Amino acid sequence: MxxxxxxxxxxxxxxxxxxxxxxxxxxxxxxxxxxxxxxxxxxxxxxxxxxxxxxxxxxxxxxxxxxxxxxxxxxxxxxxxxxxxxxxxxxxxxxxxxxxxxxxxxxxxxxxxVPADVDLAIPASLMMNLTCVVGLFTGRLGLDKPSLNGSAPAKAQKILIFGGSSSFGSLSVQYLSQAGYKVITTSSPKNSNFVSNLGATVVIDHTLEQDKIIEAIAVEGPYDLVVDAISLPDTIAVTARVLVAQGGEKLYATQPAFGPEMLPNGISRVFEPWSDPLYEEENRGLLEWVIQTYLPQGISQGTIIPxxxxxxxxxxxxxxxxxxxxxxxxxxxxxxxxxxx
The missing domain is CATH 3.90.180.10 (Medium-chain alcohol dehydrogenases, catalytic domain)
Structure with missing residues (x-):
């Protein structure tokens, strides 16, 4: 064979x-x-x-x-x-x-x-970005996990996820909103309803002209955390300007810069493979929760929407x-x- x-x-x-x-x-x-x-x-x-x-x-x-x-x-x-x-x-x-x-x-x-009644394609489509979402927000940044047994208490923190219809973005919207955070995100009109149903407080049309996108995002701020789930030069240009407008510093990216990017003064682009925090000894319990509880139960209960x-x-x-x-x-x-x- x-x-x-x-x-x-x-x-x-x-x-x-x-x-x-x-x-x-x-x-x-x-x-x-x-x-x-x-x-x-x-x-x-x-x-x-x-x-x-x-x-x-x-x-x-x-x-x-x-x-x-x-x-x-x-x-x-x-x-x-x-x-x-x-x-x-x-x-x-x-x-x-x-x-x-x-x-x-x-x-x-x-x-x-994977439970016997679950199509393998579903958790396979989720696995990589889900572990990155948990690794970034809880493993690295210390944010609360969502509850699988009901809604979490509302929190004051407001988080921007640029690119809510991407795999990382859509999972981030769900993870954070189910943990009680206010999530503002972006999407094309085609995917806006889908992203809104994931729990986003506001969904902004990212097909608008750049200045209008920045203005629409800034109106909903300021943000405690800004994450660019697309992390291409044109989206980094938008999210960096949003941060500048509110005096922020760290822009969290989901991939490294593969070419030249013009970052404003005072803005640092933060990237690492975001599943890596789960391999750290202090996060061993978090890793076990992701693979043994959150992924299988989230799919079975319908709290994770692929x-x-x-x-x-x-x-x-x-x-x-x-x-x-x-x-x-x-x-x-x-x-x-x-x-x-």
């Missing part, structure tokens, strides 16, 4: 599908039979723009769901046949951990069991097409594929 993988042979080259060996998991690892790949926008930048140094040939991809095929000798918490979703830790690059293949090794602790999912046909041979879609830009949806097609 062979493995099959979509492999990038060199920087910025198209991916090629090849048969490769199936891996043996290490003592603390799992081998997963991959059944759904969830694509993240940063992956087209890694594949097509070469923004991250890699050792080629490389197998990309960070988020997937499937069944436990084999367990390492020291693994005690998982059984063969269990359904799980996985989000790979940022910076892990060995090919056995890449999601763009049929059999994947899990080399870290970001693994969540973006609509679009399946791209072709399996591993369709990965190049999917990366093209991501490069052109997608809004209000998550792309997945079945590696066995």
């Amino acid at each position: 062979a493995n099959l993988a979509a492999i990038i042979p060199a920087a910025k080259a198209p991916l090629e599908v090849h048969k490769i060996d199936i891996y043996e998991p290490g003592p603390d690892e799992l081998l997963i039979r991959n059944e759904v790949i969830a694509f993240n926008p940063v992956e087209f930048k890694i594949a097509k723009l070469g923004i991250v140094p890699l050792q080629y040939p490389a197998i990309l991809g960070s988020t997937f769901g499937g069944r436990v095929e084999a367990v390492g000798s020291q693994v005690t918490g998982f059984q063969i046949g269990e359904r799980v979703v996985v989000s790979k830790k940022f910076g892990i690059r060995d090919n056995q951990y890449g999601a763009y293949q049929r059999y994947v090794v899990v080399g870290d602790i970001m693994v969540s069991k 973006l609509p999912i679009e399946k791209v046909s072709g399996g591993l041979r369709g990965v190049n097409e999917t990366l093209d879609k991501l490069q052109k830009g997608v809004s209000g949806i998550r792309l997945i594929t079945d590696p066995w097609e």
Whole structure:
């Protein structure tokens, strides 16, 4: 029985599908039979723009769901046949951990069991950005978690999430509003109702001319926290000016600057892989809460609302097409594929 993988042979080259060996998991690892790949926008930048140094040939991809095929000798918490979703830790690059293949090794602790009645595609589409949302707001910034047993008391703090229809943005709106914070966000008119139903206090049309967007956002402020869930040069220009207008300093971004950005004096752009705080020892309990409680219960209870999912046909041979879609830009949806097609 062979493995099959979509492999990038060199920087910025198209991916090629090849048969490769199936891996043996290490003592603390799992081998997963991959059944759904969830694509993240940063992956087209890694594949097509070469923004991250890699050792080629490389197998990309960070988020997937499937069944436990084999367990390492020291693994005690998982059984063969269990359904799980996985989000790979940022910076892990060995090919056995890449999601763009049929059999994947899990080399870290970001693994969540999936109830039998839940479509694997749903938690797979949520896993990466959900862990980043919790890592940023609670793990790094110390904000309260939402309650899964009812509404939280209203809080005075007001938070701006620019890009409420993105995956990170939509999950942020839900997480913060369910914890009692006032959330102001932006969206195109097409997705405005969806974002509003997630709990946002105000949804501002981000297709307006830049000065009008800034004015509309500023009127709802000042903000205790400003997060740019898109973090492209044109959105950073808007959110930075909002901060300047209220005398703020820190602008939280969801991806690094991939090109020149003009930041006003006094504004610092803050970025790290936001799931990283969950790996810190002091946040171990928070990590366990995310993967054991918040994700599975949030889906089952309907308190976590996923973006609509679009399946791209072709399996591993369709990965190049999917990366093209991501490069052109997608809004209000998550792309997945079945590696066995």
